Amino acid sequence: MAAPEPKRGAPVPGRCAYFVERKKRFCKMIPAPGRRFCGEHGQQEQENDRKRIPCPLDPKHTVYEDQLQKHLKKCNSREKPKPVYFVQDINAGLKDVAEIPDKTVSTSICSNAQSLHNMLQFII
Ligand SMILES: [Zn+2]
Numbered sequence: 563m564a565a566p567e568p569k570r571g572a573p574v575p576g577r578c579a580y581f582v583e584r585k586k587r588f589c590k591m592i593p594a595p596g597r598r599f600c601g602e603h604g605q606q607e608q609e610n611d612r613k614r615i616p617c618p619l620d621p622k623h624t625v626y627e628d629q630l631q632k633h634l635k636k637c638n639s640r641e642k643p644k645p646v647y648f649v650q651d652i653n654a655g656l657k658d659v660a661e662i663p664d665k666t667v668s669t670s671i672c673s674n675a676q677s678l679h680n681m682l683q684f685i686i
């Protein structure tokens with residue numbers, strides 16, 4: 563004997579379950595199959611159903627739980643180096659640098675300095 567709530571009643575089955583406060587009735591749009599809300603109110607459904615959780619990288623801000631994976635990839639607080647593959651990248655980089663002969667580097671610096679010197683002389 564569950565009497566319908568006097569104020570709101572129940573949404574019409576098969577119709578959008580969004581209560582339009584302004585009209586004091588439920589939305590009459592027909593939602594897509596399997597959805598409780600019509601396209602217009604689907605957004606609100608998502609907002610309501612979504613849970614915000616503190617970001618594991620920085621609890622000072624929160625993220626939608628279902629967006630966490632996405633967020634972790636672009637979170638501003640992810641400064642800690644990622645395990646394994648990040649370290650490998652760093653190693654590879656160092657190797658590349660180490661393989662450049664010192665001579666080449668110093669020579670090019672020298673010639674750069676030389677040409678700069680020449681240029682300065684020219685200007686002065
Ligand atoms: Zn609706």
Ligand SMILES: [Zn+2]
Pocket residue numbers: 617618619620623625633637638639
């Ligand atoms: Zn974050």
